[in-house]
Amino acid sequence: KIIILDFGSQYTQLIARRVRELNVYCEIHPYNHIPVVDESVKGIIFSGSPASVRQTDAPQIDFNLFHKKYPLLGVCYGAQYLAYKSGGDVVPSTIREYGRAHLHYVNDNNPLLKNIGSNSQVWMSHGDTIAEIADDFEVIASTDTVRVAAYQIKGTQTFGIQFHPEVTHSTDGKQLLENFLVGICGCSQDWNPDSFIDSTIKELKEKLGDDKVVLGLSGGVDSSVAAVLLHKAIGKNLHCIFVDNGLLRKGEYEQVLDSYQHMGLNVRGINARELFVGQLTGIKDPEQKRKIIGAAFIEVFDNAAHEVQDVKWLGQGTIYPDVIESVSVNGPSATIKSHHNVGGLPDFMKLKVVEPLNTLFKDEVRRVGKALGLDQALLGRHPFPGPGLAIRIIGEITPERIAILQDADAIYINNLKSSGWYDKVWQAGAIFLPVQSVGVMGDERTYEHVICLRAVGSMDGMTADWSHLPYDLLGKISNEIINNVKGINRVVYDISSKPPATIEWE
Numbered sequence: 001k002i003i004i005l006d007f008g009s010q011y012t013q014l015i016a017r018r019v020r021e022l023n024v025y026c027e028i029h030p031y032n033h034i035p036v037v038d039e040s041v042k043g044i045i046f047s048g049s050p051a052s053v054r055q056t057d058a059p060q061i062d063f064n065l066f067h068k069k070y071p072l073l074g075v076c077y078g079a080q081y082l083a084y085k086s087g088g089d090v091v092p093s094t095i096r097e098y099g100r101a102h103l104h105y106v107n108d109n110n111p112l113l114k115n116i117g118s119n120s121q122v123w124m125s126h127g128d129t130i131a132e133i134a135d136d137f138e139v140i141a142s143t144d145t146v147r148v149a150a151y152q153i154k155g156t157q158t159f160g161i162q163f164h165p166e167v168t169h170s171t172d173g174k175q176l177l178e179n180f181l182v183g184i185c186g187c188s189q190d191w192n193p194d195s196f197i198d199s200t201i202k203e204l205k206e207k208l209g210d211d212k213v214v215l216g217l218s219g220g221v222d223s224s225v226a227a228v229l230l231h232k233a234i235g236k237n238l239h240c241i242f243v244d245n246g247l248l249r250k251g252e253y254e255q256v257l258d259s260y261q262h263m264g265l266n267v268r269g270i271n272a273r274e275l276f277v278g279q280l281t282g283i284k285d286p287e288q289k290r291k292i293i294g295a296a297f298i299e300v301f302d303n304a305a306h307e308v309q310d311v312k313w314l315g316q317g318t319i320y321p322d323v324i325e326s327v328s329v330n331g332p333s334a335t336i337k338s339h340h341n342v343g344g345l346p347d348f349m350k351l352k353v354v355e356p357l358n359t360l361f362k363d364e365v366r367r368v369g370k371a372l373g374l375d376q377a378l379l380g381r382h383p384f385p386g387p388g389l390a391i392r393i394i395g396e397i398t399p400e401r402i403a404i405l406q407d408a409d410a411i412y413i414n415n416l417k418s419s420g421w422y423d424k425v426w427q428a429g430a431i432f433l434p435v436q437s438v439g440v441m442g443d444e445r446t447y448e449h450v451i452c453l454r455a456v457g458s459m460d461g462m463t464a465d466w467s468h469l470p471y472d473l474l475g476k477i478s479n480e481i482i483n484n485v486k487g488i489n490r491v492v493y494d495i496s497s498k499p500p501a502t503i504e505w506e
C-alpha cells in the first residue's frame with residue numbers, strides 16, 4: 001500500500017482517489033499521526049498544504065523517517081518542504097503560479113517522467129516557489145516560469161513536484177502517478193472490487209467469529225453494500241433493522257424491504273410512522289425537525305437492537321470521506337458522533353463498531369456493490385436525506401401534506417425515469433410549499449398549495465447547479481401533478497445553484 005501524509009491540502013483526497021483509480025490501495029493519515037510503517041508500505045506521498053514552509057507554525061515532519069528508506073513523492077508543499085529542509089530556499093513567488101502551465105523541459109530519462117510529453121500541461125496552485133536547491137538536487141522538469149517544477153534528490157528515490165498531478169487539468173498527471181507507483185514503488189495494480197470483497201469477507205469472518213451484529217438499513221447505497229458484505233461473512237448473525245419513519249418516498253418502504261428480503265438479508269422492518277409523525281406535529285423549524293427525527297430513530301433502533309440477544313457489534317455503512325472528515329476535525333480517536341440526547345448514550349452505541357466500507361470512496365462502494373450483484377436500481381439511487389420528506393415540507397408537517405408530497409414526488413421521479421433524465425441528474429425531489437395561490441379548474445376558483453420541483457447536478461453535494469430539464473418534460477410533469485394531486489394547483493421549478501442556495505429547502 002501507499003501512505004499519503006496529509007498536510008491539509010484541499011486536494012489530498014483527490015490524490016488518494018487517483019491512486020485507487022490506478023488499482024493501488026492507499027491510506028491518508030494526518031502528518032502528525034504517522035501510522036506504523038511496515039513491509040506492506042511501498043511508498044509515501046507528502047500532500048500539499050495551505051501553509052507556507054516559511055511560517056513558524058508550518059506543519060513539520062521528520063522526513064528522514066522515510067527519505068532513502070522508501071520511495072517518497074512530495075507534492076507542492078510536500079516538495080517545497082523537502083527542498084527547504086535540505087538546504088534549499090523557498091520564497092514567495094513573484095509571478096503568477098496558479099492554474100495552467102506547460103512543462104517546457106522534461107528529463108524523460110527520469111523514471112518519474114517516463115512517457116510524459118515535453119509540452120505537457122500541468123496545474124499549479126501555490127503562493128511559494130522553490131528558488132534554490134541543495135547540491136544533491138537535480139531539476140528534472142521546468143515550466144517557462146518555474147525552474148524547479150520537478151526534482152529528484154540524486155541517488156535516492158525521493159522526488160518533488162510543485163504542480164498537482166491529481167487534478168484532471170494536469171493532463172499527464174495520472175501517468176506521473178503511475179510512474180511513481182508502479183515504476184518506482186513497485187506496486188502491483190491488483191486492488192479492485194473483487195480483491196476488496198475477498199479480503200474484506202475474510203477479515204470480517206476473523207474479526208466477528210460467531211458474534212452477532214446489528215445494522216440499520218436506510219435504503220441507500222452505503223448501508224446496503226455494508227449489509228451484503230457482512231451477510232456474506234456471517235450470514236444470519238447479521239440482524240438488519242429497517243425503520244419506516246413515514247417520511248420516505250411513496251411506496252419506498254415496501255419496495256426496499258422486499259428487495260432486502262430477496263437478497264437473503266435477515267431484515268426486520270419496523271413501522272414507526274405514527275411515532276415520528278406524531279412527534280413532529282406543530283414543529284416548523286428545520287433544525288428542530290432534524291433533532292426530533294434523530295432522537296426518534298435512536299429510540300426505535302435501540303429498542304429493536306435490544307431484542308437481538310447477545311449482540312456485540314454495531315455495523316455501519318461509514319465510508320472513507322466520513323472517516324477522513326472526523327479524523328481531521330476530532331483527532332484520530334473519534335468513532336461515532338454522539339447524538340447528545342438526554343439520558344446518555346443509548347445502549348447500542350456502547351457496542352463495538354464494525355465498518356466494512358470505511359476505506360472506500362463513494363464510487364468504489366458502487367463498484368463493490370455491482371460486483372456483489374446488487375440491483376442497479378438500488379446502486380443508482382439518488383441521495384435522499386435522513387430526515388426525508390420532513391425537510392421537503394416547508395413549515396408544519398401533517399399526514400395530508402406528506403401524502404400530497406409523496407404523490408407529487410412519485411409523478412416527478414417516474415417521469416424522470418421514463419424520460420431517461422433520472423440518471424443524468426445527481427439528485428431530484430419535489431418540495432411542498434405552504435403557500436396558497438389562486439387558480440381556476442373548470443369553472444371553479446381554487447386556492448391551493450404549490451409544489452416546487454428541484455433537480456441538480458453535482459459531484460458530492462458540496463456544490464451543485466440546477467439541471468436544465470427540457471421544457472416539454474417539465475410541462476408534462478406539471479400537468480400530471482396538477483391534474484392528479486388534489487390540493488395542488490401550481491408547480492414551479494427551482495433554478496438556484498448551490499452556493500448560494502442549498503440543495504434542500506430546509
Ligand code: XMP
Nearest residue numbers: 290383384385386387427461498502503504
Ligand atoms: P444541502 O441542502 O445542504 O444538501 O445542500 C446537501 C446534501 O445533503 C443532504 N442532506 C441531508 N442528509 N441528513 C442527511 O442525511 C440531513 O439532515 C440532510 N440535509 C441535507 C441533501 O439531500 C443533499 O444530498
